[in-house]
Amino acid sequence: AGTYRTRTDQAACYWERLSGFGGQTADIIANDFTAFRSVVQIKSTDMGFKASGCGTWTTDLSAVTPSLIASFSSGTWIVGTDIASGTWSAPGGSSCYWERLSGFGGQSADIIANDFGAIAPLVAISASDQGFQTTGCGTWSKVG
Numbered sequence: 001a002g003t004y005r006t007r008t009d010q011a012a013c014y015w016e017r018l019s020g021f022g023g024q025t026a027d028i029i030a031n032d033f034t035a036f037r038s039v040v041q042i043k044s045t046d047m048g049f050k051a052s053g054c055g056t057w058t059t060d061l062s063a064v065t066p067s068l069i070a071s072f073s074s075g076t077w078i079v080g081t082d083i084a085s086g087t088w089s090a091p092g093g094s095s096c097y098w099e100r101l102s103g104f105g106g107q108s109a110d111i112i113a114n115d116f117g118a119i120a121p122l123v124a125i126s127a128s129d130q131g132f133q134t135t136g137c138g139t140w141s142k143v144g
Helices: none
Strands: 002-006 013-018 028-034 039-042 048-052 075-078 087-091 097-101 111-116 123-127 130-135
Touching: 013 039, 097 123
Parallel strands: none
Antiparallel strands: 002 039, 013 028, 013 048, 075 130, 087 123, 097 111, 097 130
16 A cells, blocks of 8 residues: 555556456456556555556655646646646647546546646646646646
8 A cells, every 4th residue: 555656657557456356347446547657546445456558656756847846748746746736827728638636546536626628728736736637738837
């Protein structure tokens, strides 16, 4: 159990938190498929964790950005470690998706707010948010 991250982008990372090993869809607690940095919290009640194509998972949760206010693009980011709270903007577009996260369990209950297809999204990330996940929005820049 614990929080793990990949520190680099990978072409085709797929992971699953598992409640059992029966090989059935019902055994999947949460999952994700991404080509970007990922963060996942494996809970003590999980029976297992399965990953493919993700590279190395680590408990090193130190920053992967040069500063809290540095621009960033697609991936999962830890608020207060990788990015600062505050208002951020990106070019956006029809494939832009972002979500503010209360945790890294990979479940819909972890999503505080999200949007898809926004042109020029403007997002206020709270200091109480645990993370921010985005894909297809372009480069995010801090505006406030």
